[in-house]
Amino acid sequence: MNKSAAQKVDPGPQSRNLQAVIVAAVRGLLGDAGQPLALHEPEFAGREWDYVKDCLDTGWVSSVGSYVDRIERDIASFTGCKHAIATSNGTSALHICLLLAGVDAGDEVLIPALTFIATANAVSYIRAVPHFVESEAVSLGVDTGKLDAYLQETAQIVNGVCVNRSTGAPIKALVAMHVFGHPSDLDALVDLAQRWKLVLIEDAAESLGSYYHGRHTGNFGRISALSFNGNKIVTTGGGGAVLTNDPELARRAKHLTTTARLPDRWNFLHDEVGYNYRMPNINAALGCAQLERLPAMLQRKRQLATRYQQAFATLDGARFLSEPPGTSSNYWLNAIVLDENLAAYRDDVLGALNDAGYGSRPVWTLMHRLSMYRDCPRMGLDVAEQMEARLINLPSSARLGG
Template identity: 50%
Template sequence: MMFEEITSFIRSVFNTPEGFIPLHAPYFGGNERRYVLETLDSTFVSSVGEYVNKFEQMMAELTGAKYAIATVNGTTALHLAMILAGVKPGDEVITQPLTFVATANAISHAGGIPIFVDVDRDTLGLSPKALLRFLEEHGALNADGQCINKTTGKRIAACVPMHTFGFPLRIIEVAEICKKYNIPLVEDAAESLGSYYKDIHTGNFGLLGTFSFNGNKTVTCGAGGAIITNDPGIARHAKHISTTAKIPHSWEFDHDEVGYNYRLPNITAALACAQLEQLPTFIKNKRELAHIYQNFFQTRGINVLDEMKDTRANFWLNGLVLNSLEERNSFLQSLNDNQVMCRPIWKLMNKLEMYKDCQCGSLENATWLEQRVVNIPSSVRL
């Protein structure tokens, strides 16, 4: 592989002939400063303020969900989603091994035990075929209509697929399987803000969906997260427990259940609102970048991650699929040595010390991808 040519090409794309090129840098070119200063002038910088409400309204409108609840980050959003879906300590939750660790950690925070089921090579997301195969072998509905793992005897309380790098997985098929086995579906849509499957925004195919606004995401406010749902009762409960489960009162401190201090601060929400205003521009720019990469790499026989039929991806991170682990490592070494930041896809969750004893299906595709996928610089260029 011509690593020097690739390095030069990426430098030309970002108009950076020398120096460091990050994997994904934030872009603040809108109303960020003005909105943040307004929160300072108002003195409402914590979890109460107009920008928190505005952020939730914008997220609901953007995703097409009826309700959105703001949280301090994506992991807390997914943790609350596990609780809202009914996950109890000792329950099992099906997810994918090829994901950022926060997916598995949020399951653990709720007391759940992850089960890792394989992904599809083309979407990098949970495979409906692998999910069905696992449930046909291990799942059974009891007299109460709950899905029980015949191998462990534990309840399978939820399924959490993740839309990797903003590419929608085959979520309708996954949702149908979850419905058949009466398993609540919670989408980890952390990376897929602005991505659609059959014109429906990710996060809307199950009981709940969650998003992240971390510093490296398409839209960022430094941290930040959100839950979306179309269930009014779940939405009310989500907001209640995210604000320490405090019963509204002019002066009394009364709480009716264990709650969490997970509400997004107003000053952070102000930054998020300014970023959300620019989302269409960001995605247009990122789709153009993806097209540039595809034209370059495909003429050189290198596979580029692309959106599937019936989907529209945000192309949060562009990725290459190399031929082997050795080629992957050489690629990463060369480009990072030349200050062009590139990263491998994550180590599989079942290989991490804390999750090594979790039940797994066959992970052939996840293992294959782990050895070959790299991310290349994907920042918005404006």
């Protein structure tokens, strides 16, 4: 017997049964995976070729061009936000949001531990400190009740500023992330931010096409960020946007993302440190074509989510993660949650799904577990840790809902 065979451990009958029923449920919904199904892949079935070719034919491929202007108008129109500023990616959009929120080096920013690393990295770019907070199990967003109780013990308002009693550092902002496209409890977040003198920023990177009580995400924070990465519903290859209803913040966002250059016929004059964060025209062209088809893609993604919900409705051992009450989710990524007593078998299920050709993954490693963030301040994270151990994302491409 070779070494690898000797080390292989039988997962046991309970794990094997769980793997079998989940793979069978996914196979019954998606059919046999002749070729491996990606977790989420882009769909190019509109005028993407036409618009990109127009950029190549005219030579307008960089950060100035008609498609950049158009995508900003189209994003604002679709989301209902008054202003959208197209950026090179979602992380740069978050970076600008934090700068516009007045976050300085040494300040603390409340962010969920259950988030993609871009949320924490953007805080670090300013040399501010991520302060990790708990999530709740319905939306996977920030648990406002627990956070409020935590702040009452940990923070105080001094001259209109929220201050950490232990570190003495100002706590400037609260970033609410809409996980997998499911809107967080935004009314409660707005109320908490107002009472604790925090700037509310929405990390809406995953929630284009998601609504909270009929209003699109990104409209509740003072400023918000979108992502158009290759795995998002709408992609520009790489890209993002800053959203705001404040005209002065919009002006500042555009100025900062355009290297803080002052208007002049030929001189290069800059009045502060700026960033080369504008979206190129060729990427915007791709996004304009994608946005034309967004309603249809959202409809198919909701159809897929409904089928997943039905497939797991009577399945023992796991439940489908549905949109919170009062919201309409884009279901960017569909997810199931294993029963608490079956969390130890998560990786077994992931292995079985991927071996069968169904691209699946766990949720991100919680931020406080990463070496560069393990010493950052944090509250109790029991729910986030439980959900990290039990969540599994399933194939979610729009074409699967057709």
